[in-house]
Amino acid sequence: MPEGSRNRGGQAFTYDGRSERDGRAGSHPGTAGRIAAVGGASYIFAMSDTSDTGKPGKVVKDDGDWRSQLSDLQYHVTREHGTERAFTGEYWDSKTPGTYHCVCCGQALFESDTKYDSGTGWPSFWQPVEDGAVEVREDRSLGMARTEVLCSKCDAHLGHVFPDGPAPTGQRFCMNSAALKLDPKDE
Numbered sequence: 001m002p003e004g005s006r007n008r009g010g011q012a013f014t015y016d017g018r019s020e021r022d023g024r025a026g027s028h029p030g031t032a033g034r035i036a037a038v039g040g041a042s043y044i045f046a047m048s049d050t051s052d053t054g055k056p057g058k059v060v061k062d063d064g065d066w067r068s069q070l071s072d073l074q075y076h077v078t079r080e081h082g083t084e085r086a087f088t089g090e091y092w093d094s095k096t097p098g099t100y101h102c103v104c105c106g107q108a109l110f111e112s113d114t115k116y117d118s119g120t121g122w123p124s125f126w127q128p129v130e131d132g133a134v135e136v137r138e139d140r141s142l143g144m145a146r147t148e149v150l151c152s153k154c155d156a157h158l159g160h161v162f163p164d165g166p167a168p169t170g171q172r173f174c175m176n177s178a179a180l181k182l183d184p185k186d187e
């Protein structure tokens with residue numbers, strides 16, 4: 001088990017999204033439930049799909065490997081659930097066409113044509129490249145109820161998703177530039 005990447009935040013979330021939700025059923029709908037209602041996107045339910053069998057080809061590395069592969073900021077954001085300062089990242093203002101990949105494992109996450117200017121200072125998208133590209137889970141750190149977004153292949157923390165995005169999904173995937181690597185489209 002990749003304990004090294006989990007113990008810092010003191011959170012013991014599992015990927016068993018079903019039991020997580022069942023534990024709160026009735027009393028609190030949870031942010032993910034609200035987002036599912038707004039966007040109707042099926043990736044919300046990837047939490048329970050992947051929890052039973054585990055995702056084939058999941059990338060698991062120990063802490064030292066991630067540290068040597070990533071810059072300090074990339075490591076802090078993706079493996080320690082950090083957040084880069086707004087308006088400082090490489091991609092918040094980028095309009096370059098291409099595909100944004102996970103900086104840790106290379107999985108394709110977002111397309112530039114779903115990127116929009118959210119005014120937040122972080123690269124923002126209204127949907128992932130495909131339903132299974134990201135996973136979400138409840139994040140109650142910092143006294144807030146948010147929905148964390150992670151790479152489905154390597155569990156890298158990417159950012160959070162909020163239900164105040166533009167049409168057609170109404171979702172705002174608020175990402176960290178440090179978690180992404182843009183592969184520009186060949187013109």
Ligand SMILES: [Zn+2]
Nearest residue numbers: 102105151154
């Ligand atoms: Zn990844």
